[in-house]
Amino acid sequence: MKRNGVKMIKINSKNVDVFYGKKQALFNINLDIEENQVTALIGPSGCGKSTFLRCLNRMNDVIDICKVQGQIIINNFDINDKSCDVVRLREKIGMVFQKPNPFPKTIYENVSYGPTIHGMAQSKSEMDEIVETSLKKAALWEEIKDRLHEPGTGLSGGQQQRLCIARAISVKPEVILMDEPCSALDPIATAQIEELIDELKKDHTIIIVTHSMAQAARVSQNTGFFHLGELIEHGSTDKIFKNPENKRTQDYITGRFG
Amino acid sequence: MNKNKEKLLNSRYRTEKRFQFYGKSAIFLALLFLTIFIFKIFSTGYTAFQKTWLIVPVTFDAETMYLDENPSKEDLEDADYFDLALQTMFDLDKSASEKQQNDLKKMVSYFFEREIKRELLNDPSLIGKTKDVYLTASDDLDQVFKGNYPRDLPEDQRRVTDYQLKIFDQLVEQGRVESKFNLSFFTYPDSREAELAGIASSFMGSIFSILVCLVIAFPVAVLAAIYLEEFAPKNRFTDFIEVNINNLAAVPSIVFGLLGLGILLAVFQLPRSTPLVGGITLSLMTLPTIIIACRASLKAVPPSIREAALAMGASRMQTTMHHTVPLSMPGTLSGTIIGLAQALGETAPLILIGMVAFVNTIPGSPLDPAASLPVQIYIWAESAERGFVEKVSACIMVLLGFLILMNLFAQIIRHKFEKKWS
Numbered sequence: 001m002k003r004n005g006v007k008m009i010k011i012n013s014k015n016v017d018v019f020y021g022k023k024q025a026l027f028n029i030n031l032d033i034e035e036n037q038v039t040a041l042i043g044p045s046g047c048g049k050s051t052f053l054r055c056l057n058r059m060n061d062v063i064d065i066c067k068v069q070g071q072i073i074i075n076n077f078d079i080n081d082k083s084c085d086v087v088r089l090r091e092k093i094g095m096v097f098q099k100p101n102p103f104p105k106t107i108y109e110n111v112s113y114g115p116t117i118h119g120m121a122q123s124k125s126e127m128d129e130i131v132e133t134s135l136k137k138a139a140l141w142e143e144i145k146d147r148l149h150e151p152g153t154g155l156s157g158g159q160q161q162r163l164c165i166a167r168a169i170s171v172k173p174e175v176i177l178m179d180e181p182c183s184a185l186d187p188i189a190t191a192q193i194e195e196l197i198d199e200l201k202k203d204h205t206i207i208i209v210t211h212s213m214a215q216a217a218r219v220s221q222n223t224g225f226f227h228l229g230e231l232i233e234h235g236s237t238d239k240i241f242k243n244p245e246n247k248r249t250q251d252y253i254t255g256r257f258g
Numbered sequence: 259m260n261k262n263k264e265k266l267l268n269s270r271y272r273t274e275k276r277f278q279f280y281g282k283s284a285i286f287l288a289l290l291f292l293t294i295f296i297f298k299i300f301s302t303g304y305t306a307f308q309k310t311w312l313i314v315p316v317t318f319d320a321e322t323m324y325l326d327e328n329p330s331k332e333d334l335e336d337a338d339y340f341d342l343a344l345q346t347m348f349d350l351d352k353s354a355s356e357k358q359q360n361d362l363k364k365m366v367s368y369f370f371e372r373e374i375k376r377e378l379l380n381d382p383s384l385i386g387k388t389k390d391v392y393l394t395a396s397d398d399l400d401q402v403f404k405g406n407y408p409r410d411l412p413e414d415q416r417r418v419t420d421y422q423l424k425i426f427d428q429l430v431e432q433g434r435v436e437s438k439f440n441l442s443f444f445t446y447p448d449s450r451e452a453e454l455a456g457i458a459s460s461f462m463g464s465i466f467s468i469l470v471c472l473v474i475a476f477p478v479a480v481l482a483a484i485y486l487e488e489f490a491p492k493n494r495f496t497d498f499i500e501v502n503i504n505n506l507a508a509v510p511s512i513v514f515g516l517l518g519l520g521i522l523l524a525v526f527q528l529p530r531s532t533p534l535v536g537g538i539t540l541s542l543m544t545l546p547t548i549i550i551a552c553r554a555s556l557k558a559v560p561p562s563i564r565e566a567a568l569a570m571g572a573s574r575m576q577t578t579m580h581h582t583v584p585l586s587m588p589g590t591l592s593g594t595i596i597g598l599a600q601a602l603g604e605t606a607p608l609i610l611i612g613m614v615a616f617v618n619t620i621p622g623s624p625l626d627p628a629a630s631l632p633v634q635i636y637i638w639a640e641s642a643e644r645g646f647v648e649k650v651s652a653c654i655m656v657l658l659g660f661l662i663l664m665n666l667f668a669q670i671i672r673h674k675f676e677k678k679w680s
Contacts, residue, residue, distance in 0.1 A: 059569060064492055090571035097569075099561035103581060113580075114570045135349070171571065 010035040010175060010205040011056060016070035018051050018060065025051050029231045031224055033175075036122070038197060038206045038215035040237065043226035044252070049209045053177050053228070056207065058086050058092040074175070091118055094168035094204075098180040099158035102152035102167070106146055110152040110163055111135060112170040131172055138166035139196050158189025169204070176200065178208040181185065181217065194219050213253055217241050225249045296521075298660075302652025309440035309453070310395040310403045312366060312429060316346045316374055317388040325385070334379055344369035346391075350425055361422050367394035368451045375675045394442075395435070396646030397452035399426055403435060407644060417644075443652065447618045448629060448637070452645025455638070457653055458620045463613065463628025464602060470537020470624050471601050475544040476594055482545075483552035483590075488578045507546035515607030523611060531612040533629040537641050539611055540601040547600065551593020555586040588675040592668035599664045603657065605632040631657045 011033035026048045033039050038054035041049040048102050051060070058079060060066040071078050078088055091114075094194070102110050111131045114120075121127035135141040140162040144155070161181055168176055178197070182190040197206055197219050210216050216223055216235060224234035225246075233246045244250045320327070322345055323337045345371075347362045347527050348354065354362060367373075370393045377391050378384055398418045401407040403426075413420050429435050446456030490496045518539030522528045528535045559582050567577040608614065621628035629637065635653045638646040 058355065061563065062568060063563070087571050087573055090569055094571035097562060098567060099562060101560075101566045103563060103566060104585065113567075113572075117570070117572055117576055117580075169567075185339060 008035040008060075009033065010074065011207075012071075013052075013055075013072040014071040014073070016052070016055060016068065018048070018055060018069075019067045019144075020063070021065040023228065025229050026055075027229045031205060031231055031234055033205060034206050034222055035212055036201055037221040038201050038219050039222040039224065040070060040207060040220035041209045041224050041226060042211075042213060042216050042252075043232075047226040049224075049226045050179055052231075053179055053209050054078060056175070057090050057095055058084075058176055059095065060088065069112040091171050092173055093177060094173035095160070095170065095174045095177040096164050096168050096179065096181045099184050100164050102155070102160050102163050104151065104153050106149045107152045107155070107163060108148040111166050111170050114167060118171055120171065134166040137169055137200070138162045139192065139199075140166055142216075144157075151184060155243040156189075158185050158192060161185060161189065162196065165193070168206075169200065173204060175205045175207065178206065180209050180211060183211060190215070213241075225252065227252070267395075276306045286417075299654050303648055303655050304647040305404045305406065306443060306652030307440050308404065308437045308662050309442065310400040311392040311401075311422045311436045311438060313390045313397050313434045313436060314346055314350065314366075314393050315388050316342070316377070317349075317389045318342070318343075318384045318386065319379055320385050329382070329385070331379075331382075335384055337375075338626045339371040339375045339378075346374065351428075358421050361419050361423065365396055365399055365426065366424055367396060367453050369454065370394060390434075392436070394453050397643055398451055399632050401644045401648075402426065403430075403437065404648075406648065439539040443649070448603065448616060448634065449618055450616075452641070452649065455646070455649060457631065457634060457656060460629040460631050460634035461656070462621050463536070463617070464630040464632075465535040466621060466624040466628065467535030467540055467608075467613075467630055468598055468602055470534055471540040471544055472594070472598060474538060475541035475548055475597070478541075478546035479545050479550050479594075480590060483549045483556065484578060484583060486549075487553045487556040488582060489574065503546050503549055506619075507550060510606075511604050512606040512610065513542055514539055515610030517542060518607060518611045529625060529627075531615045531617070533613075533621065533624040533626075533628050533630075535611045536608050536613050536628075536630060537624065539607045540604060541613060543607065544594075544597040544601050547597035548590070548594050551597070552586065552590040555593070557588025558589065559585045588672050591675075595664050595668035595671070599661050602630075602634055602661060602664070605630075607638055608633050609636070631660070 009032045011031075013029055013031050013033075016026055016029040017024065029052055031052075041053065043049050054060045055068050055072060056074075056079075057069060058068075060068055071081070072080055074089075074093070077084065084219060103113065105113075110129055111134050112121075112127050115127060115130050121130055132141065132145075135144070140159060142149075143159060145164075158160065161184075163179075165176075182193050185193065194215065197208065200206060208216075208219065220237045222235065223237045223240040225232045225240060225244075225248075227248055233240060233249045235242060240249065241253055244253065319342065320329075322342045323339060323598075325333060325337050329337070344363060347366065348359050350362055351358065374391055377389070395403065398407065399422070400417060402409065407416075407418070409416075409423065418426075426435070442454065443456045444461075445458050446454055447459035448457075449455040486496065486499065490664055518535060522535050522538055523530055528538075563581050563585065564577055567581050572580065608630055613628065613630055614637065615627060615629070615672070616637070617627050617629050619626070631653060635650055635657070638650045638653065
């Protein structure tokens with residue numbers, strides 16, 4: 001999004017290195033993410049795009065041997081700083097995973113979980129409203145409004161993923177990270193999610209990791225290409241796909257490797 | 259080439275058939291042993307659920323009881339029933355010699371005067387009247403009546419005399435011997451007299467021990483497991499702890515008994531022979547079992563659920579308490595029940611902490627001396643009297659029934675509460 005012709009930067013990463021034990025997984029990543037845009041991260045398997053995504057909400061903390069160095073600045077604040085509270089951070093930065101992972105609870109409980117633990121609703125009716133808005137935004141409301149109290153795990157794969165998206169947006173995050181959200185879904189469900197992503201970028205900054213270059217081209221405004229732990233090239237999706245500067249980018253998007 | 263292939267294929271099929279045959283034989287053998295075992299226990303034990311009674315006419319003569327006219331309730335309580343009881347038995351054969359009178363007395367249970375007393379207390383108007391009273395037969399006659407006692411042995415090798423058998427047969431002919439459901443087996447505590455021995459004290463002892471064990475072992479084990487699995491850093495030290503917990507699960511139970519003896523009784527001076535000490539000792543034994551079960555079921559919760567919760571901004575504690583632990587509970591609970599079932603069948607540690615003592619009272623709390631079911635089996639199996647043989651099997655049946663119920667319960671919990679996740 002441009003304001004007075006200036007690109008608004010939501011996330012600013014500087015010299016990010018990631019190590020798994022002794023093995024370095026990311027080398028000196030410098031990537032700016034534009035606000036209220038969809039940024040796609042592409043690259044062959046094992047190139048570090050998911051690792052980078054997980055740096056942004058510090059999900060790598062969960063992995064004991066993982067070490068992150070460098071600065072990731074969101075809202076003028078370095079999230080790798082000791083004073084950063086992970087719980088607050090993850091409230092601001094939601095995440096949708098590769099495999100749909102609803103809690104084995106009811107649909108309602110899935111969506112209301114975030115608002116509950118962050119104390120966002122004062123009453124039952126307020127909570128109902130949050131749940132309804134989130135499900136509507138995730139384009140799931142019409143399908144499941146009559147069975148809110150049935151288990152979320154009973155839904156189809158595509159519905160489950162949209163439920164996970166509803167769960168993520170229920171706490172009104174500023175950024176949504178999506179880690180190959182469609183890789184476990186069929187083309188129809190994929191199309192629904194892609195449509196949804198386009199809708200969501202009005203209110204949220206979205207970063208999506210994808211294996212499908214077609215998907216990257218369809219949904220994103222900006223694209224970053226990772227290879228062997230390095231950010232090879234990044235820029236507007238148009239430019240990356242039509243006129244890449246780097247030879248490796250060109251080889252990858254034309255299908256010569258990967 | 260083709261022929262070779264066919265040969266190979268046939269030999270592959272044969273291997274599979276052979277393997278299936280071995281597997282089926284193994285199952286058959288296991289079932290056979292189990293059937294023999296159950297049949298043996300059942301066939302020796304089922305008679306213990308019946309008890310033989312002699313129906314003897316008792317004349318409640320006030321004079322024999324040294325009672326005044328119009329006795330009060332207290333007078334009846336304090337009256338002397340011994341002579342009356344003796345007289346009742348002597349009346350069965352008025353021409354009996356002194357030695358035979360002694361035999362007559364031994365035909366009924368040791369405390370048969372109490373049964374006469376209870377009859378009169380129930381109905382004080384019986385004074386001066388004669389009534390047929392049910393008296394517990396002695397354990398030897400009980401066995402004779404059930405057909406467990408060889409009558410054709412020479413008299414000097416039998417505990418029942420020819421004279422007793424003669425009188426007993428007369429009573430049988432008159433329809434004065436009856437077999438009824440042996441309620442006292444469940445309501446009486448242990449006794450030196452086989453016909454009066456019951457499992458009430460050991461059953462209650464087992465229940466109290468298991469409760470103490472549960473109350474101590476469950477929270478400690480679950481907390482330890484949750485901490486180790488969800489919070490503790492993975493390093494050499496936690497590895498070391500894990501290895502030791504696994505070792506602890508394999509330590510022979512008698513070692514825990516020694517620990518209970520050396521620490522609980524010697525150092526902390528806790529009361530000997532009580533379910534409290536027994537339960538604590540058993541809880542030491544059950545701890546590793548529950549820890550291992552709980553950790554395994556925590557491990558089985560898919561990491562995606564944890565990630566989902568963490569990514570929603572839940573703290574580690576919230577992730578654990580809201581998601582991981584509830585999902586692991588079915589596995590933990592069924593592991594706990596199986597651990598308790600193990601503890602229920604444990605004998606050795608309880609013997610060491612003194613729960614093998616002869617207890618003829620029913621414990622009302624974990625602080626009263628008690629036996630436990632497996633120890634009761636051990637005590638009775640050691641006893642010489644024939645009447646205890648069937649009791650051993652009957653007690654095993656009760657213990658097995660208890661264990662089957664617990665395992666069934668574990669299965670139900672597992673099936674009913676296990677959630678499926680995609």
